[in-house]
Amino acid sequence: MNSIAEAPEVHLHTPAATPPISIKLMQPQDAAKWDQFVLECPEASFFHRAGWQPVIERAFGHKTWFYYAEADGKIVGVLPLAEIKSALFGHSLSSLPFCVYGGVATESAAARTALNASAQALAAKLNVGHLEYRNFKATEGAEQGWQTKELYVTFRKEIDADEEKNMLAIPRKQRAMVRKGIKFELKSELDEGVDRFFHAYSTSVHRLGTPVFSKKFFRLLKGTFGKDCEVMTIVKDGRVIASVMSFYFRDEVLPYYGGGTAEARDLAGNDFMYWELMRRSCARGLKVFDFGRSKLGTGAFDFKKNWGFEPQPLHYAYQLHKSTAVPDNNPLNPKYQLFIKMWQRMPLAMANLIGPHIVKNLG
Structure with missing residues (x-):
C-alpha cells in the first residue's frame, strides 16, 4: 500500500572508496533479503521484519513505507514506517506503530544518514504532526532536532x-x-x-x-x-x-x-x-526472555519488576513537524480516565465490536 511509487530522491556523497548509498522501497520480492539483513543486523529486532508491512496494511488499512539502504547491491540498513491519520489522535509517521522497537537498523553511518533523510522528507511531504522512532537504544546524533520522552521501559533477562x-x-x-x-x-x-x-x-x-x-x-x-x-x-x-x-x-x-x-x-x-x-x-x-514494554507507574511495570527483571529505558525519539508538542496518547493521560471507566462498564461483546475501530488509530 505504498502511496509513493518510489522512494524520495536522496543522494549521499560518500568517499570514493565507499560504495554509494541508494534508498529504495521494499517490494514483495525484496522481503527475503530484507529479513536476512534483519536477522544478521545487531540493531534490528523482530519488529523490523518485512511481515509487519502486510500485517499493518491489511489489519488496519494504514499506508506504509519500508525503506532500505543499498550499497553494491546489498542491503545495509532498513527503516520501516507507517502513517496513522486520525481526527482524534493526530497525524503521525512512525517506526513502527503497534511495535515496541523500531527506528533505523544499520551498522553504516552513511546508511543511517540517508534513511533518516528519507524519513524526514516523507514526513514533510505527508505534512504529519510528528515523526517517531521507537529506538531500543540511544543513537548518536538522535538528539539533534529530536525530542524524547521518559514514559516507557522494557524488561529483558537472560534465560x-x-x-x-x-x-x-x-x-x-x-x-x-x-x-x-x-x-x-x-x-x-x-x-x-x-x-x-x-x-x-x-x-x-x-x-x-x-x-x-x-x-x-x-x-x-x-x-x-x-x-x-x-x-x-x-x-x-x-x-x-x-x-x-x-x-x-x-x-x-x-x-x-x-x-x-x-x-x-x-x-x-x-x-x-x-x-x-x-x-x-x-x-x-x-537465551533471552523479553518481557516487553511497560509504562512507568503501571501495574504491568510492577508485575515485571516482581519477577526480578530490571527496567531498561526505551529511547523513543520524536521530530515535530506540524505539532507543537510530543504526543500524549496513553491511558495515564488524565483526559482518558472517564473513557476508561465507561469502557469497563460496556458489555464485552460491544467492546469487542467497537474496540478495533478505535485502537487501530492509537498505534
Whole structure:
C-alpha cells in the first residue's frame, strides 16, 4: 500500500572508496533479503521484519513505507514506517506503530544518514504532526532536532540453561505465585488458531478499560510469522484460564500479547503462564526472555519488576513537524480516565465490536 511509487530522491556523497548509498522501497520480492539483513543486523529486532508491512496494511488499512539502504547491491540498513491519520489522535509517521522497537537498523553511518533523510522528507511531504522512532537504544546524533520522552521501559533477562536456576531467580513472593499455579495443576497447550487466545486476551483488556484489537489482526500475525508467532493457552479441566501470543527472534522469546479470564487471579494463571513460557524456552535453548514494554507507574511495570527483571529505558525519539508538542496518547493521560471507566462498564461483546475501530488509530 505504498502511496509513493518510489522512494524520495536522496543522494549521499560518500568517499570514493565507499560504495554509494541508494534508498529504495521494499517490494514483495525484496522481503527475503530484507529479513536476512534483519536477522544478521545487531540493531534490528523482530519488529523490523518485512511481515509487519502486510500485517499493518491489511489489519488496519494504514499506508506504509519500508525503506532500505543499498550499497553494491546489498542491503545495509532498513527503516520501516507507517502513517496513522486520525481526527482524534493526530497525524503521525512512525517506526513502527503497534511495535515496541523500531527506528533505523544499520551498522553504516552513511546508511543511517540517508534513511533518516528519507524519513524526514516523507514526513514533510505527508505534512504529519510528528515523526517517531521507537529506538531500543540511544543513537548518536538522535538528539539533534529530536525530542524524547521518559514514559516507557522494557524488561529483558537472560534465560539460564538450568530450569531450576530460572525458578530460583524469581523473587520469593512471585515464585510462590508460580508454585500456586503448579499446585492447581494448570496445563499449557499450544494452539494453531487464535480463538482461545482472543477470548482470554479480550476479557483481560476489557477489565483494564482498553479497546481490543480485532481477531483479524491476531490471525494475520499468526499466518504471517508462522512458527515465529506462537499461541500458548493455559487450561484447567478444559477451561481456558489464560493465553499468550509470543514472538521468536534469533535466541529470544517475546511474550507480546497476553491475558487471563476471571479465574486467572484465583488460580495464579498469569504467573504460571509466564513461568511455563520461560520453562519451554529454556528447554528450546533460548537465551533471552523479553518481557516487553511497560509504562512507568503501571501495574504491568510492577508485575515485571516482581519477577526480578530490571527496567531498561526505551529511547523513543520524536521530530515535530506540524505539532507543537510530543504526543500524549496513553491511558495515564488524565483526559482518558472517564473513557476508561465507561469502557469497563460496556458489555464485552460491544467492546469487542467497537474496540478495533478505535485502537487501530492509537498505534
